[in-house]
């Protein structure tokens with residue numbers, strides 16, 4: 001597992017297109033929190049299946065291939081005689097990771113065709129279904145103009161059999177894994193106390209699907225308390241630097257507009 005300090009470059013804030021190689025089976029393997037995380041995922045998928053899972057017709061062959069791979073990697077056995085929607089949700093309740101299914105369309109645009117997203121960081125699966133990467137990343141200020149083309153090139157040239165691993169980080173006001181915007185959970189602001197601030201890390205894996213020509217995108221969320229970050233002086237210093245140097249637009253996007261100064265103060269105290 002990556003060290004906290006390695007989440008942040010020893011540099012001013014910037015978008016990173018850096019990957020490590022991993023084993024897909026390891027990325028999706030159960031952790032010590034398996035039972036608890038799976039139970040929570042199954043709860044969301046059961047209580048509101050349309051919000052947390054989706055599959056459009058072009059996603060069906062991608063799901064078939066991913067179900068087969070999940071069997072080989074992690075022993076997943078799909079339910080018998082069910083609909084593709086049920087199979088999609090069954091896999092979402094089996095893995096601890098969220099998963100998304102993408103594929104290039106006839107014009108070469110890589111689009112999102114389905115998956116299970118029980119632990120979103122403030123976005124809605126339904127808003128992005130069927131949409132190309134440029135639209136999906138539209139709300140992230142400056143991302144498309146800065147690395148949109150490089151992301152496309154990278155995704156279009158993924159090689160099968162390996163997982164390309166990367167990480168995103170954010171800050172949240174609770175350790176809730178599910179930060180779906182519809183839940184209206186408390187947001188960070190200038191009054192936040194140290195024990196309310198959580199570093200939310202998204203561990204991500206991109207895996208090529210050679211049979212269907214699709215892409216599997218896995219996301220695992222891990223929360224770290226501010227105390228844990230502060231216990232690692234290199235991580236704390238790099239997080240401070242990222243917070244100080246990100247643009248106002250990026251700070252607003254990351255829900256830090258009014259909280260940035262306060263969190264810097266808490267990190268330095």
Ligand code: HEM
Nearest residue numbers: 015016017100112123136137139140151168169170217254
């Ligand atoms: C392969 C390289 C990729 C890079 C470098 C990348 C980078 C990023 C970054 C920097 C953010 C902003 C997160 C933050 O700072 O809080 C973001 C957001 C996001 N990314 Fe990616 N991403 C990649 C691939 C993907 C893929 C394959 C998907 C598939 C659907 C995806 C979906 C999203 C979504 C949904 C958001 C949130 C957008 C919103 O707030 O509406 N990304 N990405």
